[in-house]
Amino acid sequence: MMQKLFAAFFFVAMLAIPIFGDIARPNSSPKPAKFVTYSGLEIVPDAKGNEARLEIPQQLWKEMQAGVTDLPANPNLAQRIAQSSPRTVIAGLFLFMSVSLTGVWVARSGQKNQKIAAALLLAAAVVGAATIITRANAGPPGYIRWQNLPQALSEGRSTQGGVSIVIVPEGNNIKLIVPLHKSGKNPGEE
Amino acid sequence: MQRAEELNLIPWRRATRRSVTSAGARMLVLALAAWASISALLAIWLPLQVSVITVFLFAGPHNWFELRYFLLRLPVRFGRSRAFFLTAFAGIAFLTLTYISLPLIYNFNLWPGADWSIPIAIWNTLMLVWLGVLVWLRGKLKPRSDWLWGIPVAFLLVAINWFVPELFSLGIVYAHPLIALWFFDRHLKRARPEWLPAYRRCLCLLPILIVGICWKLAPTSPLADDNGLFWRITQHAGAQLLPNVSSHLLVSVHLFLEMLHYAVWLVALPLIGARGRFWDVKTVPLARHPRGFPRLVMAMLILGLFLAGLLWFGFSVDYTTTRDVYFTVAIAHVLAEAPFLMRML
Numbered sequence: 001m002m003q004k005l006f007a008a009f010f011f012v013a014m015l016a017i018p019i020f021g022d023i024a025r026p027n028s029s030p031k032p033a034k035f036v037t038y039s040g041l042e043i044v045p046d047a048k049g050n051e052a053r054l055e056i057p058q059q060l061w062k063e064m065q066a067g068v069t070d071l072p073a074n075p076n077l078a079q080r081i082a083q084s085s086p087r088t089v090i091a092g093l094f095l096f097m098s099v100s101l102t103g104v105w106v107a108r109s110g111q112k113n114q115k116i117a118a119a120l121l122l123a124a125a126v127v128g129a130a131t132i133i134t135r136a137n138a139g140p141p142g143y144i145r146w147q148n149l150p151q152a153l154s155e156g157r158s159t160q161g162g163v164s165i166v167i168v169p170e171g172n173n174i175k176l177i178v179p180l181h182k183s184g185k186n187p188g189e190e
Numbered sequence: 191m192q193r194a195e196e197l198n199l200i201p202w203r204r205a206t207r208r209s210v211t212s213a214g215a216r217m218l219v220l221a222l223a224a225w226a227s228i229s230a231l232l233a234i235w236l237p238l239q240v241s242v243i244t245v246f247l248f249a250g251p252h253n254w255f256e257l258r259y260f261l262l263r264l265p266v267r268f269g270r271s272r273a274f275f276l277t278a279f280a281g282i283a284f285l286t287l288t289y290i291s292l293p294l295i296y297n298f299n300l301w302p303g304a305d306w307s308i309p310i311a312i313w314n315t316l317m318l319v320w321l322g323v324l325v326w327l328r329g330k331l332k333p334r335s336d337w338l339w340g341i342p343v344a345f346l347l348v349a350i351n352w353f354v355p356e357l358f359s360l361g362i363v364y365a366h367p368l369i370a371l372w373f374f375d376r377h378l379k380r381a382r383p384e385w386l387p388a389y390r391r392c393l394c395l396l397p398i399l400i401v402g403i404c405w406k407l408a409p410t411s412p413l414a415d416d417n418g419l420f421w422r423i424t425q426h427a428g429a430q431l432l433p434n435v436s437s438h439l440l441v442s443v444h445l446f447l448e449m450l451h452y453a454v455w456l457v458a459l460p461l462i463g464a465r466g467r468f469w470d471v472k473t474v475p476l477a478r479h480p481r482g483f484p485r486l487v488m489a490m491l492i493l494g495l496f497l498a499g500l501l502w503f504g505f506s507v508d509y510t511t512t513r514d515v516y517f518t519v520a521i522a523h524v525l526a527e528a529p530f531l532m533r534m535l
Contacts, residue, residue, distance in 0.1 A: 038433075038434070039433065040412075040433070040434065042411065059430075086308070087307065087308065087311060087352050087353070087355075088352075088353070090311075090352045091348075091349045091350075091351075091352035091353045092349070093349075094345045094346075094348040094349035094352060095345075095346070095349035097342075097345045098342045098343075098345035098346040098348075098349060099342075101341050101342040101345060102339075102342040105336075105338050105339055105341075105342060108338070109336055109338075145409075158411075160409065160411065162434060
């Protein structure tokens with residue numbers, strides 16, 4: 001009985017090898033797109049031109065090349081801080097010293113300064129909380145600048161906004177995807 | 191009887207003085223508001239062209255007036271302030287030399303590694319530590335007031351500097367013109383205290399105008415910085431560090447602040463603090479005092495005039511290179527403002 005059971009188990013196990021039964025299905029999604037850099041984009045209607053033209057500033061082209069080859073080109077604030085650990089360590093050290101010395105100063109100084117320090121701390125906490133709640137440091141969403149694009153194009157005016165330059169593994173054409181939301185609605189609300 | 195008559199005249203004299211004061215304060219407010227508005231309009235309209243002309247005309251003379259103002263405020267004998275002034279002058283000399291050496295180190299590739307933000311952060315740290323020491327020394331000279339808060343604030347600024355050194359340096363570029371307005375505030379407090387409330391109310395116009403410039407220029411296209419000079423002006427205003435902000439906006443705001451800065455040093459402070467002709471060496475206490483140094487003061491002022499003339503000549507021959515050299519060497523006057531401002535607080 002044990003031999004039959006073992007043979008059956010062995011047979012199933014052997015079948016599993018050619019049909020890759022223990023391997024998850026391969027992901028059919030294409031290679032992920034790669035973010036290269038962020039820049040400004042201006043769409044200019046030209047009534048006299050015969051062909052569309054894409055003008056790329058030399059500096060931006062260098063940044064794009066650097067982004068493709070993983071060289072640091074013009075990283076944003078968070079990337080700059082994250083990429084430079086010695087600087088972050090030194091900044092943290094001085095921040096620690098600042099907070100510590102503030103505590104010493106408050107402790108040594110009179111009651112008036114303590115009240116001022118407490119008021120400042122409270123104000124900082126309130127402003128910080130308000131910032132987190134309102135996402136005030138997030139800045140306006142990028143699609144705001146593109147809202148008037150159709151109207152501007154029809155009137156022959158140029159429109160300017162931010163654009164993320166992304167290298168995609170497939171396709172032959174350059175594609176510009178412009179966010180156009182219904183006015184007064186955030187993307188999450190639609 | 192005569193005294194009684196004079197007693198009756200006292201309220202009338204006070205009223206007359208008050209009306210003269212209010213007329214003067216009104217003139218000050220009108221002049222400041224007019225100049226600020228004209229500066230803002232010019233900065234919006236022709237930022238690059240006006241920037242070139244402004245620096246050409248006023249950079250050298252305003253440095254000369256600053257030098258003269260600092261000489262006016264320098265005591266004949268340092269006395270108890272000896273440590274403060276020695277630290278100030280040593281710091282100005284050392285930081286100026288190291289600042290001038292930064293482009294040389296960059297050009298000759300003498301810094302190991304490619305992270306150029308670290309030398310900038312080190313220089314900013316040295317400057318902030320120097321300022322912190324000056325605040326501490328100044329606090330020691332004023333035992334009744336507590337200046338120890340300057341140390342944690344200096345460390346906080348050092349921490350921010352290490353997070354974003356280039357942006358911190360850009361912050362200095364934008365903050366420096368505003369220091370002139372602080373000087374003027376302190377000077378008014380001493381020379382014309384009755385004008386101070388009107389001046390401070392007038393300062394409220396500044397953020398309004400800056401917000402107006404930002405509102406007007408935020409959606410504009412970047413300036414065409416296709417030649418070396420215009421590229422340098424946009425870089426100086428932070429166009430590379432803030433790529434998502436229109437360079438037109440950055441240059442205009444910076445130019446607006448610079449024009450206010452020059453107006454304060456060249457017109458407002460000499461007019462308010464005028465005690466005789468500004469070219470008269472005897473108006474400087476350091477030269478007038480029996481134990482003073484008239485020849486040294488004279489030599490410094492003549493050397494300053496010569497350098498201002500040399501700067502004009504340099505701008506005429508090669509504006510771009512002279513501008514680069516000027517804004518590197520001019521760090522000395524930026525640094526010199528700190529101890530003299532602290533002395534007025």
